Amino acid sequence: MKYLVGRDFAFPEYLPRHPRSYDFDVVKMSLDVEVDLENGAVEGVVKYVVRAKKSGAVVVLDAVDIEVLGVSHDYFYDGAKLEIRPEWKSGEQVEVVVRYRARPRVGMFFVRRGKEVYMWTQGETEYNRYWVPLPDSPNVKFPWSVSITVPKPYVAGSNGVLVEVKERGDKLVYVWEMRHPMSPYLLALAVGNFKVYKEKCGDVELEYYLPSYVGEEWKFSFYNTCSIMQFLSQYLGVPYPYERYAQVVVPEFIYGGMENTTFTILTDWTIHDKHAQCPYSGFPCLELEDFSSHPLVAHEMAHMWFGDLVTAKDWAHITINESFATFLEALWTERSKGRDEYLYEIYTNFKIYLGEYSRRYSRPIVTNIYKIPDEVFDRHAYEKGSVVLHMLRSLLGDEVFRRGLKTFLERYRYKAVDVEDLRKVFEEVSERDLEWFWNQFFYSAGHPVLKVSWNYSMEDKAARVQIRQTQGEDSFPVYTLPLELKIVYEDGRREVKSLVLNDKELSFTLHGKPKYICVDPGFKILKSLDPQYPLESAVAMLEDEDLYCRLQAVEALKKNGSPKAVDALAKALRDNFWGVASEAAKALGEVGTAEAVAKLIEAYPVVAHPRARRAIIEALGNTRRREAAEFLDRVLHDVGESYYVRAEAARALGKTRWEFAEHSLRKALEYSSHLEVIKRGALEGLAELGSEEALRLVLKYAEEGVPTVLRMTAVQALAKFGPRREVLEVIRRALRDENFRVRYAAVAAALELLEPRLLPDLEERIERDLDGRIRRMAREVVEKIRKAMERGAEYQRLREEVEKLREEYRKLLDRVARLERV
Template sequence: MNQQLKQSLMGMLIGGMALAGLNTPLFAQSEKATQDDPALKIYRASATKINDLVHTKLDVRFDYAKRYLYGKAWVTLKPHFYPTDSLTLDAKGMDIKEVALAKGAANTPLKYTYDGMQLHIQLNKTYQATESYTVYISYTAKPDELKVKGSAAITNAKGLYFINPDGKEPNKPTQIWTQGETESSSVWFPTIDKTNQKTTQEISMTVEKKYVTLSNGKLVSQKNNADGTRTDTWKMDLPHSPYLFMMAVGEYAIVKDSWKGKEVSYYVEKPYEKYARNIFGNTPEMLTFYSKILGYDYPWVKYSQITARDYVSGAMENTTATLHGEFLQKTDRELLDNNNSNECVVAHELFHHWFGDLATAESWSNLTVNESFADYSEYLWLEHKYGKDAADEHALEAAQSYMSMVQYSGDKDLVRFHYHDKEDMFDQVTYQKGGRILHMLRNAVGDSAFFRSLNLYLRTNAFKATEAHQLRLAFEEVTGRDMNWFFNQWYFGKSFPQFDISYNYNDAAKKVTVIIQQIQRENKTWQIPMAIDVYEGSKVTRHNVTVANRVDSFTFAYNTKPDLVNVDAEKVILSKTDDHRAFSTYAFQYHHAPGYLNRRIAIEEAADAQATNPEALKLLQAALKDKYHGLRSYTISKLNFENETVKSATLPIIQELAKQDPSSLVRAAALDALGALKNAQYASLFEAAIKDPSYAVEAAGLEGLAALDIDKAYTLAKQLQNDSKGKLVNAITGVYARKGNPDDVAFVANKFDETSGQDKLNAAFDYLGFLSKINNTDAVIKGIEQVKAMCVQFNNPQVNNYISNWMQEISRKKADEATAVSGDNRAALEKQAEYFKKASEEVKSSSKD
């Protein structure tokens, strides 16, 4: 499952918080709440296995009007080890019609009790571990009538979703799709809904002929029925866990590809058919790449990807049939500004087909063996396809997201057997931190041993449930080394080291001593292998050391005084570091130490000194022409144009970047920087940008022009609005907000409705900003209700609190405006202020549910 949305939300809300001083009142309160939570005293063990699933056969049809599924299930099982005469199946919120023992064509009724969540069945005899049996169940699933709680990563847990089933929403297709993770498959079919169960499957879906279907495995038959419907049967011959079962139904275009004779297909809404290969087209190359580095070919019969409206998470790795949120559907113009985000989602879900689907976490406590690997697969793909700079940038953003979470809510173990709710496992520790830990493990053992260990782990645990210790054992077998030191620190512990680094040069002895202190507040000393590079001009000497004490010192000889001593030369360690050295070493580092992070750190140091140090300014000028577009954009964002020396030294470069940089993101960043100057000499540049193929560049041009001539920008915004996506929508909404014309509310409201994923949150900010500027009570009430519905969908306390506070500010603003007018205008503004206030309270209270 992809957590990109949650990561983006957290990054937006707390990404700017300082990482120093983690013992803030907020963090301390979080720790106390954790200690007082009785749920955290429960040991979350793997589910006890009394019976094992063997095969699951389903026959289902759908009642769109009632949002029901009418199902028949044949569940084949056998006792795990001990003899048993009973069976308990998870079956949430169903009407159970019949329960029987199926033997040949005959059904023998079985006694059962049902409490609305579990079906307890008395078998006809005591079965031995060598005997299998099949239970038949006729049932009705009623997902919309089931009250269940989701999480920040998976915002709803009702398992089966009817989208626009009555067709009343004109701009939304009618669809059905399922979401099994964590334990929601049992909302739509009876099963043992635990990760440590594995079963083969067969699903027959009866649907209207106009719809296409998708499920796990291979489409083995399609049968036209006398009533005008069609029954599609999908069969899965290899076992997988129940949470990975899926169905999808809708009017889709299917674009087919192939890999080694296996079908690779992309299901998209018909308007996106012509873009499908640009959205998903690297999938066959990913299959080849991952199969090669793992030494284990993609094991499943086919690979399909499908999009879904109103999806409750980023994406889901249902075996052979990944489900993506609609945010993945983008036009070619949108993809220009996507910065590989779509591909990271595609890569993440595909890699799960080895780590998660093939070898599956035996419990949610060990979710790391699923999600940390999928997170790290994004790094591996970017490194392979776009180079190490792109991968390292992605890794840094992930690390920052994790550290921001620590600042906001405290840290947790990666493998954790104590949690409040299983949904809590889907966090930045499991994803982003886990991915960085795998990167450190790769660095510690070397590429060859790392990938050979993954191969051994997969071969040993294929089609089984597994845990972090089995991963450790695979690494130990391959490397011949005890790896407990690494796993105890990173997998079965929490936090990260904080280093204070200083240097002592002895020119007489021609030696430099590096002093590394561990200053983390926890009573924990980390064992960290790292590389230290000593640069004497063009000569680089690498020293591999291990930090193992609260204070360590390492002494290295030199011939000439080093230009740079680069601690953690690979910049792979997840840590917070205070490195005490002269700026000249950072200038040398930028030009000579390879890697994105070495250059970025030097840029950060230069940004701090740009106003007073000519050498720093010179470094920033060079960084504006860095080989990697991400660092060019980052450098632009760090320039201080309030300093005339900085401005005169960098503006000519910024103008050239705005005109002709090959990256649309750099062009947009350069235009944003120029726009902030509000200088009329750039008006023609902004107008030219409005014709750029990139929406981000168009948006930057429009915003720059709006700062100079709002009326002209407003006229151009009207011309652009019919072909607007992404950041251009944000820019147009901003222009409309400044004009405050209530006639523009339809555009803003409709675009908000059409938007999904992270863009939905950005659109909410713009929408509220627009509503704060207009005096139209009906439009304000409608807009508030739309934003409230988004808050319910995201179900993210941080987001809800943020939006609640903003609504409170708008309420005060409108109340103040009301005091300055009279009559109907005053009454309208007072009503809007009151509605914002009420909505603010409702949104905040909803985050506590």
């Protein structure tokens, strides 16, 4: 029963993990810390009021690499756990006190920017233990107060409400109080030269902590904060549950954002100018947005309910936190931009999950077979989980679904929960058994794969429709799927046929000749669809009013690749919804013929959405044609064009190997843009060229002292030059760099190279890196290198032959297109 564990996720030594249990309850924590910004250190006193569950209970606190200066009771410390032994009986309450000092290697980060130093913490998953002793498990919840001493004029923020600010000579003491019980990983501090802006959203105080180097452009990122809060409160039926909500922007943050209760910390990469968001129009521009911070703001805000108000009791159930936040992020898209935008986001989420499924592993969304907690924060937990929740909403109906959410949040307010608690609530409010749904989509790996085909008999004047489940062994053997089919007949009739697919194969007859059949027109069901549609049917379905039907048509036409299919895809480039145009562009790029290139270039000026334009540019790069390169060069140097379209043009230009590409990309290294995306695109384009001069330029940007966003791009791009001595030297150094993003880029480069000489360096990361994400990725790369070594030269020849076949196929299609059009 492979579907119960998945494929390639759990390594042989992995064992099931279970929620930690404690012999005591924490009533309250009081923390008093002084932050030494110059030396990257912290000294503090932490006090816990605890209650014994049994006589003689040992108070166990996680505390890694902390110098213990004193403890109120008898204790033992081994460098990772601090065991405190009060003399007490069951039910008694005592206060335990720990004085300590630490220079955290992880969990608390110190970033120098010019003459200023910024400090911020990151507790999830289990990293707060590196700077404060605490019971570091999500199933423990308690209120706390935090006193933070910092040098003047620095600002110190934390969870909850500000009680007071006291002067102590040349220092300031900020006292914060979190009055609601929260899990320890949500405790957070941030210190810096912040400008703090405030506004009201109903009764809630909204705060924005901006570093001194951020200008007025911050408003583009956060102007929808109150609207998002009001929407989530209304949709969930539970008002925002805290007194305050702060969004804190910091340099060099190692995630996009972190939902510390009332005190979300965000990367400064989210700050952008007007042109990054609205390159073709005034601000705001909901229908024509390019880069936007709204998804990040909505995701982290959603966690205030799912993740903070109710919390997964252990990491195996992280779907409670991350699947819901990703799904609610999409719901904000539906509210702000409409149904098609929402469905396309869910569709895109499913495709992102499929990428992880096909290239890395499969696992049940809920699994306790893991070693590193960070491992389960993946595309299964986020994107696939969001699609499962979308499916549940579709199955139950929005009204019942929302009633279930409200009941769940109110019943388990300030508690730790698991996915079974969620199932029981939904069964209660819907009066339906949902065990079958949970077993298929939460507790099993993989997903349904449906092959749909139909044939029409002129003699019988009837069509035979066949639906087959063809998923592999790592998926549920036979899914039960409530499925809708939209049938549009040649005579103009339309019907939606509802059925339940609960066998490997289902066939039925339709009386009349279908013009086309669309499976699951509302995209209600999580599944991979392999549409076996006739060409004429796919062309006709491009006119359907349902978004998912048009997306199916694009997929079928891409597989066909004929001149008629190219014409139809070219027409889809002008679809009213940008998502269809994007998918059509990608399809034409895969076809890759001269005719496809001409259609892409012809459509570009009339395509209004910057993200659809990005897709056209990416597609042109994949064709590797001179006429495409000349067009890409013009786009790259158009200062009025979107930053992100120009960045894509730089990447694509490199792929074309055009004779003037290197000169063009050198020029692009001079252009400024949001997150330096144009320079990054130029570096990636240069790497595609692979010349000696290109290598020299990319190596320059991989040096220490280069801004992180450029350096990490350069390090990863070096893999394109192959396992040369200078390339391997840089990657080895980057694997040991202090900066997480640089190390991650180095691991990604190692994955592309599959170079055995990097094995010792990667194995060192597996053993010594403090970030669980690095350890996991390094382990995967090591396994892939070893498999590649086993395959040897045969594996390399196969890769080369596949690339040759792709190019020959493009040339063949060109010849066929020319012949058919004579």
